[in-house]
Amino acid sequence: MPSETLSAAIARVGNPVDLLRNAPTPAHIFPIAPEFTNWRSEQRAWATTCALLDQSHHMTDLFIQGPDALRLLADLGVNTFANFGVNRAKQFVAVGPSGHLIGDAILFHLEEDLFDLVGHPFVVDWVQFHLETGDYRASAERDDNSAIRSGPPRLYRYELQGPTAVAVIETATGSPLPPTKFFHMAEFTIAGRRVRGLRHGMAGQPGFELFGPWEDGEAVLAALLEAGAAHGLVRAGAKAYSTANLESGWVPAPLPAIFDDDPRLSAYREWLPATAVGSLGGSVDSTDIADYYLSPYDIGYDRVVRFDHDFVGRAALERMAAAPPRRKVTLLWHPEDVAAAIGSLFAPGPGAKHFELPKARYALHQQDKVLVGDEQVGVSLDCGYIANERAMVSLATVDVAHSAPGTEVAVLWGEEPNSAKPQVEEHRQWRIRATVAPVPYVQFARDSYRGR
Structure with missing residues (x-):
């Protein structure tokens, strides 16, 4: 039905x-273990050593491919897309016609004309709707989170964050970390598998978000746990992970306008x-x-708003920008x-x-x-x-x-x-x-x- x-x-x-x-919907469900030790110690790990957070199951991916994929994203995103090349990522923010937030997600530029939009479904739904109803030469493949999807996800994602995160990756790869700018991607070999990593940090600490095909995930995880034993690596469960944003200042679920x-x-x-x-x-x-409703200026997204292109809600945002x-x-x-x-x-x-x-x-x-x-x-x-x-x-x-x-x-x-x-x-x-x-x-x- x-x-x-x-x-x-x-x-x-x-x-x-x-x-x-x-509505009966709870705050949010992270379909991973609530705790591996206890959430207090797991929070402590990302401040003192390194925490490993499994992000494979709670986010929605929308893989967008085609010659008009970038145009679609630029039509909806408040961000600039100038110089947004392959192996880069950005916090993609979308607003409605009134200039108020639809939501945000992380946008990965994986290959020429191939993007992965990852996060809560609010922005994913918005982009998918415009792709399906607009005139764009592009297609999309959606991978819902594990609370909805039947079967495993398409990708594994492991977040490593904390002062020893770099040391863990270097031990797992057996080589020095390549110079990687914030929100740029690098490639590694871990357990004989090709791994891509986004220079990132969910709680304000140094770290990488590592990802690759789901079938490689178990071997990569085992290698990370083995490498992390000498560097204080602690697995963090859903309870600790849910609080990381409070330290870094990210608002996870504004009501979509x-x-x-x-x-x-x-x-x-x-x-x-x-x-x-x-x-x-x-x-x-x-x-x-x-x-x-919330505007981008209400929750600190003024740093990503750029009026160098036309997008849904631009005129309203320009009025707001004068005096948030x-x-x-x-x-x-x-x-x-x-x-x-x-x-x-x-x-x-x-x-x-x-x-x-x-x-x-x-x-x-x-x-x-x-x-x-x-x-x-x-x-x-x-x-x-x-x-x-x-x-x-x-x-x-x-x-x-x-x-x-x-x-x-x-x-x-x-x-x-x-x-x-x-x-x-x-x-x-x-x-x-x-x-x-x-x-x-x-x-x-x-x-x-x-x-x-």
């Missing part, structure tokens, strides 16, 4: 806010399955779905308030909304109010606990006037009224004080990773 379209689901429920606020009354978006909602968007959670309680109202920050939650909220579990209820550790986000699209007094001055997005800093933090976007490090704000945690999402228990809202801090929060990431 065909899946219900997003358009039909909205018509059935009445409005997109109610549809998403009560696809609900406007625009003919292009109406056609897209008719094409898109209702299950493709996910759940909305948090204390932001507007009945207007547009109030949940908000800025991405880290919020350092006051430990005594977090402790009191968790402690409410041991008092007569209802208490605070449960904090799952290390990642506290309980909806796919988390949006909690950031307050100064009773005035909302921003939105807290992804939130969780960083064992390396012994801190509960969230990534947020706040009004420029309140974005200076050291500014005191509050996060309103929980929903009122409680939604029907199955991961939401009876609770009451809890005000948690927070201090504005830089993003990326971790010093290494601020000084080294983003500066390269």
Whole structure:
């Protein structure tokens, strides 16, 4: 039986806010082992030695090939595509006609006229729709994540990150690492297999994302584990991996801005399955779905926006660029308030909304109010606990006037009224004080990773 379209689901429920606020979709599922040791030690590894994270199963790949593949991507991406040659990658960012985010993914230029777009499905769906409905001499092969796909993925992906990541690769390859610029690719031989590697780092630490055909993955993994034994290599599971973005400052799941009354978006909602968007959670309680939209400037993507080509949403983004109202920050939650909220579990209820550790986000699209007094001055997005800093933090976007490090704000945690999402228990809202801090929060990431 065909899946219900997003358009039909909205018509059935009445409005997109109610549809998403009560959607059963959890925050995100990483279909790998939750822990190999414990998530605290696994987080520690990428700061002190080297963590190996298996990325083979939780992302969607869209392989786009043909003479118009680059034109398709340039028509949809806010990025520049000048000098985007083979063996390079970029964070591909797409917006809708209003200039608000559809989402982002990593775009690999594998061969002439062959690209691989890798990430959450939001951008993959958007690009696939335009390929199927537009006039492009290109084709696409989609490889969904392991929660959806039957059978193994097309590629394995292993992320190595941490101070000894380079040493692990050199031991596994038996040769010095070739000079490789950030977000460029190199080739290695590991266990007799050809391996491609993207110079990368998910938590602000040095590292590579290694990938190749799935059938080579077991042999490559075994060689990496053997090489890593002398360099403190630790396998990191889903729990630790889910928090890496909190250290580097990447917002993983902005709500896609696809609900406007625009003919292009109406056609897209008719094409898109209702299950493709996910759940909305948090204390932001507007009945207007547009109030949940984010712009590239809200979450720090101004560094990738280039007006050197025409793309969907360009005119709207040019207007926003003149004076972006908000800025991405880290919020350092006051430990005594977090402790009191968790402690409410041991008092007569209802208490605070449960904090799952290390990642506290309980909806796919988390949006909690950031307050100064009773005035909302921003939105807290992804939130969780960083064992390396012994801190509960969230990534947020706040009004420029309140974005200076050291500014005191509050996060309103929980929903009122409680939604029907199955991961939401009876609770009451809890005000948690927070201090504005830089993003990326971790010093290494601020000084080294983003500066390269």
